[in-house]
Amino acid sequence: MTSLYELLIKSIIKNKVYLSDFTFINKDMVNFIDFSNNKEIFFNTYQQVHQIQKVYIFLKGLVKKNKSILFFGFNKAHLSEIEDIVGVSSFNKEIFKLCFSILTLKHQVSIEQKIENFYDSIYIQNKDYKDSEIIAIFEDFEDFIKLAIQKKYIAVNGQFFDCWNEGMASNYHWFNSLLKKSLNDDAPEYAIILNNFMITDRFQNFKSISLALGRGRKMPGAVVFFSRIGYEYFFPEFKKFGVPIICIVNSNESIKDIDFPLIGDSSLCSVNYFYLRIIRLALIKNFK
Numbered sequence: 001m002t003s004l005y006e007l008l009i010k011s012i013i014k015n016k017v018y019l020s021d022f023t024f025i026n027k028d029m030v031n032f033i034d035f036s037n038n039k040e041i042f043f044n045t046y047q048q049v050h051q052i053q054k055v056y057i058f059l060k061g062l063v064k065k066n067k068s069i070l071f072f073g074f075n076k077a078h079l080s081e082i083e084d085i086v087g088v089s090s091f092n093k094e095i096f097k098l099c100f101s102i103l104t105l106k107h108q109v110s111i112e113q114k115i116e117n118f119y120d121s122i123y124i125q126n127k128d129y130k131d132s133e134i135i136a137i138f139e140d141f142e143d144f145i146k147l148a149i150q151k152k153y154i155a156v157n158g159q160f161f162d163c164w165n166e167g168m169a170s171n172y173h174w175f176n177s178l179l180k181k182s183l184n185d186d187a188p189e190y191a192i193i194l195n196n197f198m199i200t201d202r203f204q205n206f207k208s209i210s211l212a213l214g215r216g217r218k219m220p221g222a223v224v225f226f227s228r229i230g231y232e233y234f235f236p237e238f239k240k241f242g243v244p245i246i247c248i249v250n251s252n253e254s255i256k257d258i259d260f261p262l263i264g265d266s267s268l269c270s271v272n273y274f275y276l277r278i279i280r281l282a283l284i285k286n287f288k
Contacts, residue, residue: 008049015274018043020265024252032263033251041251048263052278055246055260058222059282067221069158069283070243071095075230087269093119094276095226096160101285104153111154114144123162157283158220222246224279227266228253248275 012018018034020041025033034044062069073092096119102108118141129137148154223238225231225247235257238245244259248266255261262278264271 005049008052009045011274012045012048015270016268017048017264017271017274018045019268020251021267022250022252022265026252026254028255029249029251029253029263032261036251043251043263051260051262055262056278056282058244058246058260059279062221063157063283063285065221068156069098070220070223071098071158071160072223072225072231072234073160073162074227089124091226091269091272091276092123092162094273096123096162098224098276098280098283099156099158099160101155101157101283102153103155103285107153111148114141155285219243222260226272226275229266246279248272 020043022041023036023038025036025041032044032047034042036042059069073095074088093116097112097115100111100115102111104111118137121137145154145156149156219241220243222244223246225234225245227248228235235245239257245257246260246262247258248264248271249255249258249261250265250267262275264275266272
């Protein structure tokens with residue numbers, strides 16, 4: 001019988017997770033490299049499997065403890081060409097879906113459709129919403145999630161942070177609603193959301209996270225990035241929070257401030273979807 005270890009090796013080879021198009025090797029990554037030539041770098045597949053096992057066991061432990069996880073979408077700085085927009089947006093939808101585990105086969109299709117419709121409405125549709133429309137979309141989705149949790153149709157694994165659209169009103173609201181915030185401000189919650197929506201400086205997204213984490217009753221168990229690109233200033237800050245970081249790291253990148261590096265070239269779709277499937281498997285809960 002083929003062992004899980006052997007299956008992982010075969011899957012790594014099949015999806016070409018062992019390859020990197022970058023020829024530069026960061027000193028932090030030397031131990032993860034098998035060999036290189038002038039065109040490609042070949043990762044050590046045994047080291048890759050070792051890191052996958054560590055992440056899988058760690059995430060399974062968080063699920064067992066009902067610890068929340070923060071999932072970050074690709075930052076727009078990750079794009080090199082305009083043609084990447086559709087692919088990155090589609091992949092970010094898959095990251096968003098990691099926030100939920102569907103616990104019922106009977107209602108699986110309808111629940112998945114509801115989750116996808118919400119994502120499409122907020123993150124994909126090119127529409128200038130009125131304030132009241134944004135509030136209505138979020139209230140409707142939150143009511144749906146609350147009811148589904150009560151009926152034990154879904155479990156919430158964590159929160160999604162869309163740095164793909166910097167300045168989205170969803171950032172602050174999403175964290176606060178699912179981290180069970182306790183706001184002390186006199187201003188209504190939605191006024192605070194829309195005020196954050198107006199902030200445009202490059203640290204706006206992290207301010208939103210800091211506010212939500214600072215007021216949350218429970219710190220998340222981990223934060224997951226599928227690339228360092230565009231998030232460099234986030235890593236040392238999460239370190240200050242004491243939140244473990246999981247991130248895909250390429251041969252030319254540093255593993256500084258990353259607790260659980262997953263080794264691979266995040267510019268390759270096959271690598272991203274490979275690790276997404278690994279994380280999804282770790283988060284699976286039993287169907288009812």
